Amino acid sequence: MNRYPSVLIPGGGKVRDDGRIEVNLDSKACRAVAELIGTSPAEVDHPLGPPPPYEEIQQDTQPAIDIRLNIVIQVVGSRGDVQPFIALGNELQKHGHRVRLATHDVFATFVRDHGLEFYPIGGNPAELMAYMVKNPGLIPQLHSLRAGDIQKKRDMVAEMLDGCWRSCIEDDPVTGAPFIAEAIIANPPSFAHIHCAQALGIPLHLMFTMPWSSTRAFPHPLANLKYSDTSQEMANYFSYGIVEWLTWQGLGDVINSWRSKLDLEAVPVTEGPMLASTLKVPFTYCWSPALMRKPADWPAHIDVCGFFFRDAPDYKPPQSLDAFLQNGAPPVYIGFGSIVIDDPEKFTAIILDAVRTLGVRAIISRGWSKLGGEPSNSIYYIDDCPHEWLFQHVSAVVHHGGAGTTACGLRNGRPTSIVPFFGDQPFWGNLVAASGAGPRPIPYRQVTAANLAEAIGFCLQPEAQHAAQNIASKMQYEDGVKTAVASFHRNLPLDKMRCDLLPNRAATWTCKSPSLRLSKLAAQMLVEHLRLDKKALQVYEPKPVHIENRRWDPVTGTVSAAIGTGTNMVKSTTDIFLKPYQEYQDLQRGRPQSRQSSETTASAPSIARSLSTPPRTDTQPPPTPTNNPSALQATGTIAGASAKSIGKVLTSYFKGAMVDIPLATTEGLRAVPRLYGEEVKEHKPVKDWKSGVVVGCTSFSRGMYDGLTGVVMQPYRGAKEEGALGAVKGLAKGTVGAAANVGSAALGLVAYPGHGICKSIHSSVRSKTRKAVVKARQREGEYLAATVTRASGSERIDRGAVLRAFEERKRGGSGVLSKRFDTWDIANSRDAV
Known part of the structure; x- marks a missing residue:
């Protein structure tokens, strides 16, 4: 029975218990939105269903790029959302990039322990998880409206938006080392990504664990479709735009208010929901093609790369856990990670009843909900234990369906039963069920001791064990993190990003005489040696973002x-x-x-x-x-x-x-x-008069x-x-x-000239953000110039070589520094590349 009242949505939709939105595409409201969304020209050749025949992923063979970037990774979510991006950050570091992971304050130690820079963006993930459990869909329940939860969430979003911007330009909170982003990687729920990229004029790359790009192959994971006059393919396609519209209706005013603080104009209501699609922002999806391949109607700038796995941690289990594993059959793992359950005692009782019914041993993770009771010979409670190690020693896994936990279980060939709460969790539960590696997902509100015992029993069957092992054997050929880094590099506008004097550094300045694009380091060296006046440097944007208010008639x-x-x-x-x-x-x-x-x-x-x-x-x-x-x-x-x-x-x-x-x-x-x-x-964008x-x-x-x-x-x-x-x-x-x-x-x-004049006035009057960007770039330039001068070996840059390259360019040549092995030399030839 529905324990929570349904909330009506314009157009006749309502929110289900599992948080999915019932969208009636026959309603006038949805038809109007569909008209604004438009149609996709590409046809799709496969519906959502069992995983297609697996084709081994060919790793990208393009040579590693030599440019070094300051990359900020912005992530909003739980520990399971943050952990894959730690693996990504470590891989980016291997390519010489400086990586800062910006997320909630509670993950500071977790991030820094893995050798990444950390920047706090605010927001409380525990409160966010509790809110999502109570309101699993996009439309809040009535009891949350009465409790004031909606305004609290909006305030939290505003706080995180500001934190994300600060993560792009503020110094390191611990070391004080100056930092300004030259590229952004983000998951969509961080919301600030496109706007920060616009304020800085730098590349953006989105990465996520659930489908967020319109396709005819399957509907949005948060949409439950109802239609009669629309084909299934078009209904699937429209569902993404409608979900985006609902999201923007709830947060658009918060985002636009924050944009005004960055001296950015408000995003038109018709453009906000589909900005990433309109601007063709590169997107990489972090799931295995062994479960679901890339839809045929996704363009080239959207990739499916495989799950992100970090290097296995060096973990030594406590003696009690080692003894429990040795003294019996492999147990079943049951845990719900960062989910905050409203009645943990009741849920613990359901778990224990299901385990006793089957007569199996179990390891129960307390998680953020503090599940637990008295341990016994058949029940062991754990707090924090790396899944990479633990899942090698269990017979099956039962969890909430987070992408990271799902990936880890399947990688180890463990049958998986998913109890979804919200978000992409039902999506992963259905995919696992379609593969045969687990039963149909049981929504959290519908869990009983009987159906949970039945689900665990399904996982212990030989057929489920074989299906899980089959997926694991396919996933061994994948390296999702390396493929994602290759996708990120492939989508960078490298021809517009390189410094003309130090081509392995990102250009952040331009000067007119001579006409050059300069990195922070090169510009600072030239300023210090009086080759350039600091006032002659102008802010350079390698990837400008222009948001136009499109009109249909x-x-x-x-x-x-x-x-x-x-x-x-x-x-x-x-x-x-x-x-x-x-x-x-x-x-x-x-x-x-x-x-x-x-x-x-x-x-x-x-x-x-x-x-x-x-x-x-x-x-x-x-x-x-x-x-x-x-x-x-x-x-x-x-x-x-x-x-x-x-x-x-x-x-x-x-x-x-x-x-x-x-x-x-x-x-x-x-x-x-x-x-x-x-x-x-x-026509070309109007930027000024x-x-x-x-x-x-x-x-x-x-x-x-x-x-x-x-x-x-x-x-x-x-x-x-x-x-x-x-x-x-x-x-x-x-x-x-x-x-x-x-x-x-x-x-x-x-x-058009009037529009340009308004743009010019806006830029001259509201220039606080631009001035802050200039100061941040100058500050890091001074820091880099002092650092590389004191460096040795391959990190040292000869100032004289930079100055000679600049003088050659002034004479009309093409002086440029190139790195060959571990030494720096200068190419003064007019024919030099």
Whole structure:
């Protein structure tokens, strides 16, 4: 029976007990979202089912790249989510990269013990796991709404977003060594990844243990589909976009509020849910093709590489555990890791009843839920024990279905029974069941002593043992970590990343005379030896990210822009009265500074240490007009807050009327030919007033040409293909296209330059983040220059060689330093590569 009330979703869906969302694709809401998502052109040749015939993975044979990068790996989740990325980080270190793993504070020792740098991003994974157990799906249960859990989670997400940004630019918390990221690897739940990459202009690579990219092969693991007029393949494909839309509806405002602190513009509501897909962010999935191969409709920048395994730890079991393993048949392992169960005593009783029913021995992991009771000859309780070692000594494993635990069990050929709680756990349970290596998963809320005993009994059957061993024999050919690193390297824009003088270092600066891309180290050496003025260096972005607000037609585009303008004006109008009141409240609490200033400096420690906020003074007596000498100043501050809001009202109006609405209409008109199947050429992104003028002129010439020639060419093509009827259709297309293209061309002459001017103003006014990035790069450059000068052997770089290479480039040559074996030499030839 359903113990928790269902929460209705727009469009008629509801949340099931296992956390999956029932999505009715026949509803108007889902159809509207499907229209925005669009369709995938590729067909798929296999549905989700038993694993396909296994093809041995051929390891990538591309040569190891020699460029050294500062890589930050951002991970949100439990220990099982963090551990695979430790293995990845260690493999990246072997290629010479400096790797920082940014995750929850509780994993600091775990990460540092494996030789990786650690940066805390905040967030409490125990609270997150408890929340997910209570709310396994995307839509919260009513009891969580009443308890205030939703706001707590949103606050936690905001904290982690800020922590992820700090992990990109802040010094090492322990050693103080400067650090600024040159590439980001992240799992999708960290949410900050794309936005941090945009702020820095660096490459991003996503890695995850469950499907997160739209495919026709199988539905999103969190979606339970209901449809009648849609094919199964298209229903599968749409499920990913709908889940993304639901996620963005819950967190989009939190993310956009945080983006404003990074001086980034808000992500349009229509673009936020599918950013990774739209921007073609490289994606690597960490599961074995022995279980499920890559779907046929996933593009080349999406890979399936195999599970991530760390090197087996040097572990010596306690004497009591060794004795337990020696004194009987191999036990069954039962554990739920980082899951926080709401009633651990009851769940422990269910486990013990199931074990007694079968008469088997068991090792029970206490985990974060503190499962346990009195040990006996047949029951042993453990706290922390490496699965890599333990699973070699058990007969079967029962767990929550985390990807890492599932992988470890199958790698050791152990039949697996999964009791899923949320997330990707039901997905892994179904895959294991499809392979024959375990029974069908039992959702946590449905577990009883009887069905748990039946599941364990299934695992002890010879058929399940054989299926598990078969998977293990296939997985021995895989090296998921090495394949993932090769995928990461293959997707880097290396031709745009290399320093022109030190090609094994990442370029972070540009200079105009001579025209060079320079690494932090090379630039600092040139500055110290007076070859370059520090002011001549400009920030270089090897992988700029541009988020455009796409329009589908002039009507919806214009209406949505008008609504957005109106919404901004209403909010600013409200702030005319609300902001002064908030200022007054802050002053009463002893914080005599404007709220706007407070909000700005609250994020400043995340951006640069030089902008730190002084500690709060809440313990000071509240100021009053009689004992506060700055009462006049306080009055001015309150009046200033109101004046700023009035200014925002006027700014919103003029920007909407002069830029946003005309731009939306222009883009909507330009997209009209796409409505009847014609291809529309994309224009270059508008980054500033210069690019805005260029795009405006280019769009004008192209729009006028396409509009006027279409009137003639469309009837001709139609007649050629369909005769007289085709000519009529072509005339209609040509007429509509001419009106749309000519209108877009004319409006674009004003809209694109105006949009560019707004971009330039935004960049000049909101430059705090850019200044922080400059300081961080300069700080690390100084650190590197001092370090390599004192280094010896292959790590030492001859300053004189760098200076000579620079002088050669000034003379028009192509001086460059190249590393050959363990020595550095200079190639001064004009023909040098």
